[in-house]
Amino acid sequence: MSDIWITLLGLGLASFVIRLGGFLLAGRLPQTGRWARGMEALPGCLIMALVTLMMVRGGVVEWAAGVMVLLVAAKSRNLLLSMLTGMIAVALLRLVL
DSSP states (O other): OOOOHHHHHHHHHHHHHHHHHHHHHHHHOOSSSHHHHHHHHHHHHHHHHHHHHHHHHOHHHHHHHHHHHHHHHHHHHHHHHHHHHHHHHHHHHHHHH
């Protein structure tokens, strides 16, 4: 078996084990309290970290899109709308500039 197939099978198995672990542990997570609030905030925090990294490494396009996302997020408080705004802004700004 070639190295590529071993790698693919290993990554597939690792992905399955991670998903299965999340499924099995989900029932044991607290539903109320400080930990529950932290888990609810986690997706937004991860996205914010990725956007910040993109802006720090990026140029004018990324900074302009980041400002647009920040304004939309502050106004709407809608994560999906903010993500779509960022993706569309970067695509259009890269096309124009």
